[in-house]
Amino acid sequence: MALISASTILTSLCLFHITLAYFFYTNPHTIADQALVYVLGEATGMPQTQHFSTPSPTASFLAVILFFVGLSDLITLSMPQEIWLVHYWGSQAPARIILFGALTLFTYLTAPPSTSVRLYPAAYGTASGSEGLRNRVFFVFSLLEFISWFWAWVTLREETAAFTARKRRRSGSIVRERS
Secondary structure, X not given: OOOOOHHHHHHHHHHHHHHHHHHHHHOOHHHHOOHHHHHHHHHHOOOOOOOOXXXXXXXXXXXXXXXXXXXXXXXXXXXXXXXXXXXXXHHHHHHHHHHHHHHHHHHHHHOOOOOOOOOOOOOOOOOOHHHHXXXXXXXXXXXXXXXXXXXXXXXXXXXXXXXXXXXXXXHHHHHHHHO
């Protein structure tokens, strides 16, 4: 059994999203100035972004999206355990792992060249919407989401196996009592 339950991990992720929403709405500069963002950004050669220096319509939109995702995921945890454990998060966690893993790789591999050595040449400077994703704030967010969802998925798999075993034992004991 895991040290921290899947419910606790998922609740923490939901509250993390709601907290990020608050900071993106009120003062996005506090997120860009975090030590983890700075250290991982410097270690990977990610550029800084000036888009989070003051509240903007884009940061407010992001705040609303993060708040909605955090709140809806938190409401999902109030459903019966079989629904959220087996059916909902059993498919959501792997999908989010794939999404955030791909976004993390995309951000790292296409970031503008810096003093660090890259395996692939970066195509930075093209006029596309993806340029806004090539910064240290987005890289750290997607990396933390990837790691967190992987941890949640592993814990969910363990708890789902234990839940189905308990359910089988209960249904087997009910059948024996009727006979």
